[in-house]
Amino acid sequence: MSKKRSGWFSRxxxxxxxxxxxxxSIAPLLGGxxxxxxxxxxxxxxxxxAASNPQEDLQAQERGYKLVLEREPxxxxxxxxxxxxxxxxxxxxxxxxxxxxxxxxxxxESRYWVLLAQTKQYLGDRxxxxxxxxxLITREPGNVxxxxxxxxxxxxxxxxxxxxxAIEDTLQLATQADQSEPGSIDVVSTQxxxxxxxxxxxxxxxxxxxxxxxxxxxxxxxxxxxGKGLILEExxxxxxxxxxxxxxxxLAPAQQKDRIQILIEQIQASQASPAEEETSExxxxx
Numbered sequence: 001m002s003k004k005r006s007g008w009f010s011r012x013x014x015x016x017x018x019x020x021x022x023x024x025s026i027a028p029l030l031g032g033x034x035x036x037x038x039x040x041x042x043x044x045x046x047x048x049x050a051a052s053n054p055q056e057d058l059q060a061q062e063r064g065y066k067l068v069l070e071r072e073p074x075x076x077x078x079x080x081x082x083x084x085x086x087x088x089x090x091x092x093x094x095x096x097x098x099x100x101x102x103x104x105x106x107x108x109e110s111r112y113w114v115l116l117a118q119t120k121q122y123l124g125d126r127x128x129x130x131x132x133x134x135x136l137i138t139r140e141p142g143n144v145x146x147x148x149x150x151x152x153x154x155x156x157x158x159x160x161x162x163x164x165x166a167i168e169d170t171l172q173l174a175t176q177a178d179q180s181e182p183g184s185i186d187v188v189s190t191q192x193x194x195x196x197x198x199x200x201x202x203x204x205x206x207x208x209x210x211x212x213x214x215x216x217x218x219x220x221x222x223x224x225x226x227g228k229g230l231i232l233e234e235x236x237x238x239x240x241x242x243x244x245x246x247x248x249x250x251l252a253p254a255q256q257k258d259r260i261q262i263l264i265e266q267i268q269a270s271q272a273s274p275a276e277e278e279t280s281e282x283x284x285x286x
Contacts, residue, residue, distance in 0.1 A: 055089075058089050059089070061081070062082065062085045065081045069082065069098075074101075076102065076106070079098045079101055080098075082098045083099060083102070099112065099116045100116060103116050110136060110140060110146065113132060113135070113136040114136065114143075114146055114149060117132035117149055120132060129153055130154070137166075141184070142170075142185035142186060144189045147167065147170055147190065148193055150163075150166055164197055164198075170185060171187065171190055173185065174187050174190070188223075192223055195207045195227050199230070199234075204231050204234070204235055207227070211227040211231070212224075215228070221251070222249075222252040222256065226252075229241045229245035229263070230263070232244060238271050242267050242268070245260055245263055245264050246264065248260055249261065
């Protein structure tokens with residue numbers, strides 16, 4: 001995948017506000033999830049000798065958590081503690097086993113499953129990551145984070161048709177899912193993701209169809225307009241792109257306006273550059 005196309009995908013994800021967490025470092029992700037799920041009480045490893053430096057202290061804590069887990073294999077707080085200590089020791093591979101156990105013990109906590117998939121991907125186990133994402137999506141078809149993680153991974157493996165099929169499968173389930181649990185699948189975000197994949201693959205006509213249909217069906221949503229504007233810019237239709245993005249700016253919530261304004265200013269700068277170059281050439285000729 002070229003740098004330009006990868007940049008395009010990242011840029012559109014950032015601009016239209018879908019959840020984009022896959023480019024982040026694994027270490028802070030682990031820490032954030034563990035902190036968010038830390039209980040009020042936690043087993044403190046006992047009988048650990050005083051350490052002479054931070055590394056030895058972490059290793060002592062690791063031994064303590066392992067002792068707790070030998071007695072209580074399903075102790076969630078000890079599992080989280082072990083993951084956190086190994087993260088600080090930069091033993092990312094060592095977090096896999098306790099993460100897998102936490103995910104099994106907390107099937108309703110999708111964050112553990114997403115983090116497990118990301119960690120496997122980070123370690124180069126792409127097939128394991130795909131399997132974990134698919135398992136979560138099977139259980140929670142409306143989990144946009146898992147779907148985006150799977151789609152991004154498939155695109156990185158140069159499997160765009162598999163990525164599109166995964167999105168279309170989710171959309172096909174939406175009608176059935178809404179009958180039993182209304183709103184369980186975010187159809188708009190899923191369709192936006194489909195438009196992004198088409199754009200990433202330079203299938204611009206199909207991407208524009210997705211964004212245009214979304215704009216017609218959800219006229220108050222700014223995101224399809226941003227997607228369309230970026231495609232128009234990418235294809236050199238700068239005036240049209242600026243007009244569409246201005247419409248998106250009017251609809252966008254306050255926290256998104258600055259991002260859209262930056263996109264508009266970038267287009268304006270692109271439009272100004274040729275004129276400046278032409279003026280410079282005329283001056284040189286004189």
